Amino acid sequence: MGGKTIIDPFYHSPALIVFIPLVSSLIIASVGFISKKLQHILFFIALLITAFFGILMSYEIYTVGDWSFAIELGSMRLTSGDHVFMMYFLADGVSAMATIILSITSVAAGLYSYTNLMEEEDSITRYYILFLITVAGTHGMIFSANLFNRFLWFQVVIASTSALVAFRKYDDRAFEAALKYLVLGCIAWFFFLFSIGIAYGVHGEMQFYELAEGITGGFADRIAMAILIVVMAFKSGAVPVHFVKPDAYSRAPSSVTVVMVVVSQAGLWTMFRIVFNVYGTAVNTYIVGWVVIMLGILSAFIGVSMALVQRSIKRLMAYHAISQTGYMLLGVGVGIAVMGTTDMGIFGRDAMVGGIFHIINHAIYKGLLFLTAGAIIYKTGERDLNKMGGLGRSMKWTMLFFIIGALAISGVPPLNGFTSKLIIYRSVYMFNPVLSVVAMLVSILTLASFYKVFHSVFMGASREKYNDIKEEPMTMLVGMGILAFAVILLSIFPGRAIAILVEPAVEALGVIS
């Protein structure tokens, strides 16, 4: 740790990446009376600048190494003494990969939302502000090197995403979904605080690496870890704590859903950090690994099963998001189960690489699929697959983007979904062949489910009510195009992507083969 010094210009860049969207949201709120178009331009510029610094900082991490720092926010004198409020940042392989994912998806979603949401003129300012706060909060979660800081950002993200789910004021179901998301988020938030309290009460520390030094694997440690794992499983949408995800994902505007997928992944990153960087081998990793594996297998299988019977296009995709989370948990779960053994070098590290590579793949192709679903809903006003058909004639670009996303998520070679799944299948097979067979079965069902969507939406005879439909506006197409291009890049150069993005993240989690 400590590849940088304070005089380095990029030293504080993680803080900048968090604060740029926050400050921009205030500016955007104040220019609303001038022009809505100006607001959107500023909104997009803010996302671009954040993404630029995110990618620049990631480059610094890959070339110079990890570093961490703290910013003092203020102090308070209480009867127990003087208390200083600090914000701790950690820039390493995990934060670099997570910020790159968020940068790409938020820029694509921001561009896409220009025409997609312009009709909602009354509430568009609210959208810009909440979207930027969500981006800032997710970056905050990604960079926090301290449990309590992460807990605060978790709270920010829960509040802002709940409000974004209820963005369309006239949609009762969106309100219901937002309320459920908020209530469950608050319950999870409470338990998160409770587990931090246990850890702090026992060890007097909340920073990851300082806390890790004190962890002995005692009963209190194990209970705190169990709570943290379940809270982060909820955040990532793992079965059986997944129920609110389909509700929220399906009713939120599609550009928001794209970012919500990455927000969910911040939960996964937190879980991995806690298990690897904080608890490590102080606990029985075989049992912890199997808990994560079971969460993964349940998510993969139940997620895809529920997707198969859905008739709402976005709800179907939401269940697939749950199912894909299962692959990530499965890969990393195997890595956890063999942590500290010789198997880590044989297949554990590969399983981790597969699981983590699947995180970036999933964010990109699932984002693309949600955007195509949003484009279809935007043009037809319809979510029900039973009422669609023949749209392939009028929405050719959308159909092409959908095919790219659907083939990638189904693990069809040579697309990126295949690469990460191949690594997972092979490495998980060496751990337990049954798990690998279930993972392959899930992939077949995923393909079947997306064929259903493809045929229901794009194939068949044209329906009379859709005769006048034309292709979406350019900004929406470009938004989808960015993600489709990223899918193709990751498909053609998986070795490069793993070497640049995934390997540093695996190393940052302290995995030594």
Next chain:
Amino acid sequence: MNLYFEIVDWNPLFMIFMACFVMFVIYILYRMGNSTYRKTKYKGEPFLSGNPPVGEWKDDLEPINIRGDSFYWGFIQALKFYFKPLIAGHTGRLNDYIFWFIITLVVVMVVLSFA
């Protein structure tokens, strides 16, 4: 661009190259076909004994759309014992969501207390 792990070797460009090669071979075979072939009215249409000629029959067809629900209907019916409780479990009620959260928390806490 290549993936060389302990257990996985994969090169997407090789696969794309092979796909192009196979398409090229198909094209060569196509070019080697009978160039005197002329398409007439019913040539190439499926022959269904007893039915009217396909060319005339086709004109009477209504435009067809397969509903989303119709896909895999048989598969889902055959596995009703699995799908029915699964769908019923997703009630949409917040109380149930909280119930599952607490149950999961308890189970994981009990299991990990032995970790």
